[in-house]
Amino acid sequence: MNDTSDPKFWTDLVDVLLLGTGQTLYMVSVALLVTVVVGLPLGVLLVGTERGGLFASPFGSRTAGRVVNRLLDFVVNLGRSIPFIILMIAVIPFTRLVVGTFIGSTAAIVPLSLVAIPFFARMVEIALKEVDPGLTEAANSLGATRWQIVRKVLVPEALPSMLLGLATTVTSIINFSAMVGTVAGGGLGDVAFRYGYQRYSTIHIVAVIVIIFVIVQSLAAIATHFAKKFARTSSPEGRVGAAEKLELRAAADTA
Amino acid sequence: MISITNVSKTFGVGAGRTLALDDVSLEVGRGEIFGVVGQSGAGKSTLIRTVNVLERPDSGTVAVDGRELTALSERDLRVARQGIGMVFQHFNLLSSRTVRGNVELALEVVGVDGSQRRSRAGEILELVGLGDKTDSYPAQLSGGQKQRVGIARSLATRPSVLLSDEATSALDPETTRSILELLRTLNRELGLTVLLITHEMDVVKSICDSAALIEGGRIAENGRLVDLIRAPGSRLARELFPLGAVPANATGTVVDITFSGGLADRPVIAQLSREHAIDVSILGATIETIAGNQAGRTRLELPGSAATNAAAIADLRAQGLLVEIVGDAA
Numbered sequence: 184m185n186d187t188s189d190p191k192f193w194t195d196l197v198d199v200l201l202l203g204t205g206q207t208l209y210m211v212s213v214a215l216l217v218t219v220v221v222g223l224p225l226g227v228l229l230v231g232t233e234r235g236g237l238f239a240s241p242f243g244s245r246t247a248g249r250v251v252n253r254l255l256d257f258v259v260n261l262g263r264s265i266p267f268i269i270l271m272i273a274v275i276p277f278t279r280l281v282v283g284t285f286i287g288s289t290a291a292i293v294p295l296s297l298v299a300i301p302f303f304a305r306m307v308e309i310a311l312k313e314v315d316p317g318l319t320e321a322a323n324s325l326g327a328t329r330w331q332i333v334r335k336v337l338v339p340e341a342l343p344s345m346l347l348g349l350a351t352t353v354t355s356i357i358n359f360s361a362m363v364g365t366v367a368g369g370g371l372g373d374v375a376f377r378y379g380y381q382r383y384s385t386i387h388i389v390a391v392i393v394i395i396f397v398i399v400q401s402l403a404a405i406a407t408h409f410a411k412k413f414a415r416t417s418s419p420e421g422r423v424g425a426a427e428k429l430e431l432r433a434a435a436d437t438a
Numbered sequence: 439m440i441s442i443t444n445v446s447k448t449f450g451v452g453a454g455r456t457l458a459l460d461d462v463s464l465e466v467g468r469g470e471i472f473g474v475v476g477q478s479g480a481g482k483s484t485l486i487r488t489v490n491v492l493e494r495p496d497s498g499t500v501a502v503d504g505r506e507l508t509a510l511s512e513r514d515l516r517v518a519r520q521g522i523g524m525v526f527q528h529f530n531l532l533s534s535r536t537v538r539g540n541v542e543l544a545l546e547v548v549g550v551d552g553s554q555r556r557s558r559a560g561e562i563l564e565l566v567g568l569g570d571k572t573d574s575y576p577a578q579l580s581g582g583q584k585q586r587v588g589i590a591r592s593l594a595t596r597p598s599v600l601l602s603d604e605a606t607s608a609l610d611p612e613t614t615r616s617i618l619e620l621l622r623t624l625n626r627e628l629g630l631t632v633l634l635i636t637h638e639m640d641v642v643k644s645i646c647d648s649a650a651l652i653e654g655g656r657i658a659e660n661g662r663l664v665d666l667i668r669a670p671g672s673r674l675a676r677e678l679f680p681l682g683a684v685p686a687n688a689t690g691t692v693v694d695i696t697f698s699g700g701l702a703d704r705p706v707i708a709q710l711s712r713e714h715a716i717d718v719s720i721l722g723a724t725i726e727t728i729a730g731n732q733a734g735r736t737r738l739e740l741p742g743s744a745a746t747n748a749a750a751i752a753d754l755r756a757q758g759l760l761v762e763i764v765g766d767a768a
Contacts, residue, residue, distance in 0.1 A: 315528075317526060317528055317530040318530050318532060320492060320530065321524070321526060321530035321531075322543070323492055323519070324490055324492060324519060324523075324524035324592075324601075325520065325543065325544045325547045325591070325592075325595075326516040326517060326518075326519035326547055327516070327547045328547075331546075331547055335543060335547075336532060336543075339532065339534040339535070340532060340533065340534050342534065413534060414533075415533045415534060415575040415576070415577050
């Protein structure tokens with residue numbers, strides 16, 4: 184079956200890899216989109232509902248703020264503590280409700296998003312906490328609304344940090360996307376499992392590793408590039424220092 | 439213009455509870471530059487933050503331009519804040535925006551549309567002397583330039599009041615001077631009322647019309663500088679005239695004589711020697727420009743006790759000089 188002298192083996196390999204890469208990119212990009220759309224506001228709320236935060240007292244009630252904060256914190260912690268393979272199985276009823284099935288790449292987007300949202304929300308939380316509170320105060324002194332502060336001050340200022348967080352998030356989505364392959368989710372994980380594991384094809388395994396490596400590294404490079412671009416730090420030396428710091432962090436994150 | 443009435447504010451609960459402001463009342467007149475001095479922890483920052491209600495007082499009221507801000511809803515308060523500019527010690531500029539972008543933020547908040555924002559930002563940046571830096575990022579600017587951006591941002595919406603929270607404390611003396619000059623100019627040309635807090639007496643001396651001393655959350659002294667320097671025992675005045683401590687080894691009567699308002703050119707010492715036959719020693723002297731007027735304080739030592747010099751001192755006081763006996767041999 185692994186007859187490398189047969190030209191059909193190679194055309195098959197290319198077809199299988201193309202399909203797998205396509206499925207992986209599809210799952211990852213849609214899951215990433217969902218993650219940003221849900222995770223960003225979640226991160227903003229996590230920080231905002233803290234004591235002294237922008238949304239510390241929704242509708243004038245600090246109790247409401249505290250409850251929302253505890254609840255979100257709990258949900259995020261829960262999401263982050265459950266091993267992915269278990270989460271994937273546990274959310275099958277939900278997946279079926281949303282997509283109609285729990286098999287295939289589209290269905291895999293649901294657990295992938297669910298695992299990435301809390302992860303990214305924490306990243307957003309960390310990035311927002313790095314923003315100097317003085318900037319919020321300045322915006323307040325200008326008469327800005329909370330929404331204006333989030334949109335015009337907090338998010339733009341935290342953008343470089345959030346981009347690096349996004350790079351880490353995307354890496355972990357790719358990581359988990361390989362796992363959904365084992366439960367009929369398709370993608371490169373599926374290729375590695377069916378051809379590499381079940382049919383002992385080293386070439387498939389190596390090809391999958393190379394492709395995933397290239398995807399992860401390019402995404403990390405893009406994110407770091409933009410993070411650096413948006414990080415307007417002081418003096419040329421300061422800029423180099425900050426860029427190095429960002430690179431170190433990105434390296435540590437992807438590790 | 440700014441009326442702070444019986445404002446109190448506490449932070450923390452239980453054992454960690456601190457009274458940051460204790461029944462503070464202040465009145466800042468229209469077009470005035472008013473300085474609040476005090477050491478760190480005295481309550482200055484809290485006080486200035488109650489003026490635009492960034493810090494809501496536990497009790498008391500704050501009114502700006504006749505409008506009681508402490509009584510407003512959050513929404514109305516936001517609108518009111520647009521008429522009160524504020525500058526900060528650490529500038530608090532957005533690093534992600536250019537100089538122009540930072541100024542435009544103030545206008546975006548108010549809802550000014552794009553082209554008007556651009557022209558207004560350019561105009562105000564020209565006014566603060568940064569016309570050539572509009573496309574720079576804050577990281578590319580010096581401290582003084584950053585503070586000019588902060589000032590431009592705070593004035594973009596044409597407020598009538600400017601609050602300055604230690605605006606020059608992070609700057610070197612040279613830059614401090616230029617920023618203070620800018621504030622003075624803006625105060626004159628725009629009729630801007632300025633309330634500033636500082637721990638530097640030099641700031642008060644060079645631009646303030648009035649000042650208050652705050653200690654432990656209370657106003658210890660308060661008034662126009664021209665009056666304060668004539669007020670016996672004024673601690674602010676003592677800070678304004680840096681004569682140092684009274685020497686411990688003085689053998690006679692040590693008096694501080696303050697000259698102000700046209701009394702500065704009297705031949706006081708010669709007169710004392712001639713008319714009262716006193717051998718006067720000068721221990722120290724300083725001449726300062728306070729609120730735009732020359733004023734001086736001289737520390738003299740007169741031989742003998744205060745009682746023996748009573749006639750001479752009475753004579754000086756009769757001339758309208760402020761004479762304070764700060765050391766007495768008897």
